[in-house]
Structure formats: structure tokens, C-alpha cells
Amino acid sequence: MALGGPNPAAHGAEQGPAEAAVAAEPRRLTILGATGSIGRSTLDLVSRHPEEFAVEALTAHRNVALLIRQARETGARLAAIGDPELYGALRDGLAGTGVEAAAGPDAIVEAAGRPADWVMAGIVGAAGLEPTLRAVQQGTVVALANKESLVCAGDFVQAEVQRCGATLLPVDSEHNAIFQVFDFEQPDRVARIVLTASGGPFLQWSREQMAAATPAEAVAHPNWDMGAKISVDSATLMNKGLEIIEAWHLFPVEKDRIDVVVHPESVVHSMVDYVDGSTLAQMGTPDMRTPIAYTLAWPKRMVAPSARLDLTATGTLTFEAPDLERFPALKLAFGALEAGGAAPAVLNAANEVAVAAFLDGRIAFLEIAAIVEETLSRGPQNPILSIDDVLAVDRTARRIARTLTMR
Numbered sequence: 086m087a088l089g090g091p092n093p094a095a096h097g098a099e100q101g102p103a104e105a106a107v108a109a110e111p112r113r114l115t116i117l118g119a120t121g122s123i124g125r126s127t128l129d130l131v132s133r134h135p136e137e138f139a140v141e142a143l144t145a146h147r148n149v150a151l152l153i154r155q156a157r158e159t160g161a162r163l164a165a166i167g168d169p170e171l172y173g174a175l176r177d178g179l180a181g182t183g184v185e186a187a188a189g190p191d192a193i194v195e196a197a198g199r200p201a202d203w204v205m206a207g208i209v210g211a212a213g214l215e216p217t218l219r220a221v222q223q224g225t226v227v228a229l230a231n232k233e234s235l236v237c238a239g240d241f242v243q244a245e246v247q248r249c250g251a252t253l254l255p256v257d258s259e260h261n262a263i264f265q266v267f268d269f270e271q272p273d274r275v276a277r278i279v280l281t282a283s284g285g286p287f288l289q290w291s292r293e294q295m296a297a298a299t300p301a302e303a304v305a306h307p308n309w310d311m312g313a314k315i316s317v318d319s320a321t322l323m324n325k326g327l328e329i330i331e332a333w334h335l336f337p338v339e340k341d342r343i344d345v346v347v348h349p350e351s352v353v354h355s356m357v358d359y360v361d362g363s364t365l366a367q368m369g370t371p372d373m374r375t376p377i378a379y380t381l382a383w384p385k386r387m388v389a390p391s392a393r394l395d396l397t398a399t400g401t402l403t404f405e406a407p408d409l410e411r412f413p414a415l416k417l418a419f420g421a422l423e424a425g426g427a428a429p430a431v432l433n434a435a436n437e438v439a440v441a442a443f444l445d446g447r448i449a450f451l452e453i454a455a456i457v458e459e460t461l462s463r464g465p466q467n468p469i470l471s472i473d474d475v476l477a478v479d480r481t482a483r484r485i486a487r488t489l490t491m492r
């Protein structure tokens with residue numbers, strides 16, 4: 086298992102952002118997935134500290150209008166759009182600005198590899214794997230929101246982090262919370278890590294009610310404002326399933342020491358239990374700008390505009406065990422974590438296909454987990470020895486899952 090945790094020696098903790106603020110050169114940032122929820126929150130923080138940061142590259146998939154606006158506003162050196170058909174629109178929209186335009190999946194990977202002091206890996210899905218790897222390979226600080234890349238290929242991502250001297254900082258609020266309270270000096274003193282789950286919009290719904298759930302109902306998350314795919318994942322609890330696999334790749338703990346507790350208020354972002362009976366938690370209001378700011382300023386802290394936590398106003402905090410019968414996706418993810426090999430990549434690929442089909446109105450909500458389960462039973466079970474193996478498993482699992490969405 087690849088060890089998680091930062092490697093401060095690789096980047097020199099003495100070169101933190103506070104020093105960068107007084108240095109002549111601002112820190113250069115690249116934001117992969119700039120037009121998404123994570124990307125926009127990152128740019129919001131950057132815009133509040135204009136002297137400290139300069140934007141190297143921004144990427145998007147199809148939202149060319151927003152990408153043009155962001156590139157103009159930030160004075161980015163490069164804007165890259167994933168859909169090659171949108172190259173002309175991007176080039177025309179940036180004419181006269183001096184911002185370089187590029188298009189296609191390779192252009193996104195190249196953008197990720199442009200020298201930068203900090204890269205946000207904010208693309209959604211396995212599409213983020215190659216750009217994330219490329220960012221890691223330049224040996225810089227990579228803020229990782231793209232959990233799917235760790236789920237599919239965590240061993241390879243972590244091996245590249247070690248080989249290239251990169252620093253991987255978790256953005257997911259749960260992993261960011263654990264990162265803040267995990268004692269990397271004595272990981273054997275950690276008894277358990279506990280990821281909190283809001284439970285999503287269907288926490289109180291019966292299976293019968295969920296059977297008729299619409300995409301609009303599934304993306305209406307009670308606490309967090311996120312992209313469509315992760316919102317549906319939160320409704321099925323697959324998001325928590327992906328996160329337990331992500332946690333295993335990020336933190337040096339055994340698989341059976343990763344737990345989930347449902348906490349609908351989303352105030353406690355996750356916890357670490359130690360052998361002496363202490364439990365350390367990180368808390369805050371549900372605003373992704375807090376964990377993003379943590380990764381932007383690491384190893385220092387910076388001012389973020391998130392609402393302050395007022396526990397007297399919050400009142401009661403509640404916790405309950407997850408219901409694996411009503412939310413089978415979480416059970417499937419625990420199974421994939423335990424099985425290892427190809428299983429996590431199959432789980433992830435099938436889930437991406439099924440969620441897209443649900444959002445398109447082609448399958449019902451409960452079919453998402455059913456399709457993932459069937460793809461896991463029919464999909465490849467070979468050992469994963471290389472990134473090419475990961476990509477091949479991903480392709481095969483998508484093909485199987487697509488067929489299942491057409492039944």
C-alpha cells in the first residue's frame with residue numbers, strides 16, 4: 086500500500102505561501118476543471134488574493150464561454166478546452182488577450198504538465214486521471230479533488246508522487262479533515278479513521294420512494310453545492326464508497342480501520358480515533374473554500390470567506406450508522422476495497438456510466454447501484470500491473486455498463 090501524507094522535504098516547508106506573498110514572484114497556479122464547482126471555488130479564493138497568485142493554465146471540457154471569461158479575468162497564460170470542436174470558439178474568444186488557446190484531451194494533459202507551483206486536480210471522473218498524473222510528474226504541489234483518479238489508480242498515482250517528489254494534498258472535505266488531524270509520525274497509534282457522510286437528499290426515503298427519484302431530486306443536495314455527478318453519488322452514497330477507497334490510498338491505515346458514519350449536519354468533516362481513546366475531528370461550515378484554502382496555503386493558513394461555525398446556532402449534531410440495505414452502493418464499494426485489483430476501477434467506471442444514464446433520464450435511480458453490481462460480477466478481474474491495465478479495465482467496464490443501461 087502506498088503511504089499517504091505530504092512529503093514536506095520535497096518542497097521545502099520554508100517556502101510557504103506567506104513567504105511567497107512577500108517574494109517578488111507570485112505563486113503560479115494551474116486549475117484543471119476550472120469551470121466546475123471546485124474550479125470556481127478555487128478561482129474565487131484566488132481572486133481575493135491577487136498579489137499572491139498568478140494563473141498559469143485553466144482547463145474545461147465544453148463550457149467554452151466560462152473558460153474564456155475566466156482566462157480573461159485572471160490573465161492566464163493558457164486556456165485549454167477538452168472538446169476539440171470548440172478550439173475555434175476558444176481562440177476567437179481570446180483573440181487579442183495574449184492568452185494561448187489549446188484544445189483536445191492531449192492539450193489538457195499538456196496544460197497539467199506546464200510548470201506551476203500548485204495544481205488543482207478538479208476534473209470530474211476518470212477523465213482526470215492522466216492530467217492528474219501529469220501534474221504529479223512535474224513534482225509540484227497537487228491539490229487533489231479528483232477522487233476518481235485515486236479510486237482507479239491510487240497505487241500508481243502514489244508511486245509517481247514518491248518518484249517525482251510531488252506533494253499530494255487532499256481537497257475532499259473528509260480527507261482534508263483527516264489530513265489535518267492525522268498523526269503521520271505515528272500512524273500505528275491510529276485505531277480508526279471515520280469518514281462522515283451527510284446521507285444526501287434521500288437519507289429518510291424508502292426504497293420505494295427512491296425508485297421514482299428524479300435527477301432534479303437527486304442533485305438537490307441538502308448541504309453542499311456541487312457538480313451533478315458527485316451530487317448523484319452523494320444521493321446513492323457511492324460518493325462515500327469512492328471516498329473510503331480514496332482514504333485507503335491517502336492514509337497509512339488498514340482497510341478494516343476505515344469507517345463511515347452518517348452525520349446529516351455536515352459540521353464534523355471526519356475524525357481520527359487514536360489508541361488512547363482520543364478522537365480528533367475537524368469541523369466547519371460546509372463550504373469547499375475551506376479545504377481548498379487549506380491546500381492553497383499549506384503548510385500555513387490563509388483567510389477564506391467561508392461562514393464561521395457557530396455551534397450554538399447549529400444546536401444539535403447527530404450521528405447514525407449507514408444503512409447498507411437502502412444504500413447498496415456503499416456496500417459495493419466496501420467490497421471493491423476489500424477485493425482490490427481491478428474491482429475499484431470497475432466500480433468507478435460502471436458508476437460513471439450509470440450516473441450519466443440516470444442524469445439523461447435513461448435509467449431509474451435504483452438501477453445505478455444494480456448496474457455497478459452487475460458490472461462488478463461480469464467485469465475484468467485481472468491483477469492491475471500498470472496504468473495501461475487500469476485504462477483497459479476502465480474501457481471494458483464502461484462497455485459492459487453501457488450495455489446494461491440499454492436493457
Ligand SMILES: NC(=O)c1ccc[n+]([C@@H]2O[C@H](COP(=O)([O-])OP(=O)(O)OC[C@H]3O[C@@H](n4cnc5c(N)ncnc54)[C@H](OP(=O)(O)O)[C@@H]3O)[C@@H](O)[C@H]2O)c1
Binds near residue numbers: 122145256258312314
Ligand atoms: N463540488 C464539490 O463540492 C466537491 C467536493 C469534493 C470533491 N469533489 C470532486 O472534485 C471533482 C470535481 O467535482 P465538481 O463538483 O467540481 O464537478 P463539476 O462541477 O461537474 O466540474 C467538473 C469539471 O471538470 C471538467 N470536465 C468534465 N469532463 C471532463 C473531461 N472529460 N475532460 C476534461 N475536463 C472535464 C468540467 O468542464 P466543463 O464545465 O466544461 O464541463 C469542469 O470544469 C470530482 O472528482 C468530485 O468528486 C467535488
